[in-house]
Amino acid sequence: MRATKAIIHLDNLKSNIKNIKSFTDPSHTKMCVAVKADAYGHGAVQCAKAVLEAGADFLAVATVDEGAELRQAGIKAPVLMLSLCCPEEVPQAVKNDITPLVFDTDYAELFSKEAVAQGKDNYAVHLAVDTGMGRIGVLPEDAGKAAEAILSYKNLSLGGMCTHFAVSDCTDEESRRYTKLQFSRFEEAVGNVKKSGIDPGIRHCCNSAATLDLRECHLDMVRPGIIAYGYYPGDMNSDYFTQKGTPVELKPVMTLESKVCAVRPFTSGKSVGYGRTWTSDSETDIGVLTLGYADGMLRKFSSAGICVAVDGKVYPVRGRICMDQCMIDLGLNSGVKRWDRAVIFGDRRDGALQTADDIARLTGTISYEITSCITKRVPRVYTE
Incomplete structure (x- = not known):
């Protein structure tokens, strides 16, 4: 999978x-x-x-x-x-x-x-x-x-x-x-x-x-x-x-996750992604995720301040989101390793630090669109 x-x-x-x-x-x-x-x-x-x-x-x-x-x-x-x-x-x-x-x-x-x-x-x-x-x-x-x-x-x-x-x-x-x-x-x-x-x-x-x-x-x-x-x-x-006076608890049903497939050391002045829209102003590490706009990580998320959670910490998306990959800024000495699990949104028990609604507010849309745009090539894993 x-x-x-x-x-x-x-x-x-x-x-x-x-x-x-x-x-x-x-x-x-x-x-x-x-x-x-x-x-x-x-x-x-x-x-x-x-x-x-x-x-x-x-x-x-x-x-x-x-x-x-x-x-x-x-x-x-x-x-x-x-x-x-x-x-x-x-x-x-x-x-x-x-x-x-x-x-x-x-x-x-x-x-x-x-x-x-x-x-x-x-x-x-x-x-x-x-x-x-x-x-x-x-x-x-x-x-x-x-x-x-x-x-x-x-x-x-x-x-x-x-x-x-x-x-x-x-x-x-x-x-x-x-x-x-x-x-x-x-x-x-x-x-x-x-x-x-x-x-x-x-x-x-x-x-x-x-x-x-x-x-x-x-x-x-x-x-x-x-x-x-x-x-x-x-x-x-x-x-x-x-x-x-009518409280109601609603729990997110979907958690979207990926993995860090590579960790790349960056020097100051190095850019990442199409159009070179982001350039590092200091030394940092860039993590590459196997997730892009063909999966539902939409290109418009690129400059919206979207972050990804890895091991309970948030890391911002950098550069333009590609069709099949996106990049996150890990900073120095983050401890993030290749193949670590990265959570984009969902249930907190899965390690998510934001919901589809949080992403919707940042990108000027609604949660309906965020979940509906997760494409068929993303496997659904059902749990009880």
């Missing part, structure tokens, strides 16, 4: 699910865990099995292929597809009982025709409602007619209704008002479907932030994503929930 690997702590994942479930009433609120984008880089199949063992009811994917992968692994739980697919993918979606979000007649007709062709009765779809996200969904005032249209097609049934919050992970008052407005518009949409004499099915709107912060919006199902993998959403953090 490569020196560079991602350790995936399934025990942390299960612990996170348990802690998230404590915010819900399992007697009437289901949980749909997002395992899209290969479970945010953690490995969809293994993580899906773990969250189902921990009590999840549904799984959420973004593409037909992601759903098919779960089915091929023997996973039988309901799978919700949060993004749209093209017509050529519809047969595979129906074959694998992947539940799509629909909001217009053209798209609904595709699934109706395929459900008829495959002999599947009451093929469930969920009606997507646009309450202010602006991506997909029917407007609330048109939800009743949209539900009627869905049921007018052969072999389709309305399994649920959903919307997505745009700023529920923001804590400023304007964002809070907007989220409340979105929720009220979703309730309006549900009401319009009921007025048409149609059962709206499973109502769901809560993403990670709303799951932890807006219990009054839970309805029939919540859809946690990043919090399952150990990171707080948006403006929220551990202190926020503690101060609110």
